[in-house]
Amino acid sequence: MDLKKLSTTKITQVYYGLFLNRCYLCDTPSHNTFCHSCQAGLIRNDQHCLQCQRPIHSTSQICGRCQIQALSYQRCIAPYRFEGIIKTLIHSVKFHQGNHYIRPLMSLLSEQLRQEYDQQTWPEQLIYVPSHPHRIKERGFCQTRAMSTQLIKQLRRQEPDLTLKFAAKNPLIKTLHTQAQHSLSRKARLNTPRDLYRVTGHVAKHVALFDDVMTTGSTVEYCCQQLLQAGAERVDVWVLARTADKAF
Ligand SMILES: [Zn+2]
Ligand SMILES: [Zn+2]
Incomplete structure (x- = not known):
């Protein structure tokens, strides 16, 4: 040869x-x-609030929360529900060193993103919702960082003209060590202290904010507000999975 x-x-x-x-x-x-x-076994989030993507069972297109409160982000992309195989794989990445599942999970998200931005302008910068350094030390890595790194790699390979930037140092940092969100009640999550995340680096005008799972949406909403205050003009939220919220 x-x-x-x-x-x-x-x-x-x-x-x-x-x-x-x-x-x-x-x-x-x-x-x-x-x-x-x-x-x-991958449960798609097909019936959802048009704004925050919260799974809804009613015939209304906007969930109760979005009807009373405006969102800071422009759009939210959340292709799957946090159930079934997706839930098992994300848990495996977080708690059982299932890092090898990051690539297939991100390939599902990149597939969805390429459809969503087919006719639209991609964000200029990818920023992730980080874990606190204490938790990173416990787990040995930050799963949202590892996922974003894999996601950008896949997107750049599939979309050669993509100019989406990803800084080596995430401009968004977590400043307080809090109890893991999944172990808190819904009420407690909604009352999470407000000084958890801070912007410490450059933020572009059009940003994509990535998180693996979106639960009540309060973390993402808070991070978006911080990014807007730091100079972003538009934030698109990218999450792999959205939890069903029985209250709305
Ligand atoms: Zn199979
Ligand atoms: Zn909503």
């Missing part, structure tokens, strides 16, 4: 042929990240 003729494109094709023709979860042959059966 003439190695000089083996272009980078060819190497990439061979690589994907070898490693990406099987379902990431059950290993059956599949051209997609997940096979049909595993795909069926």
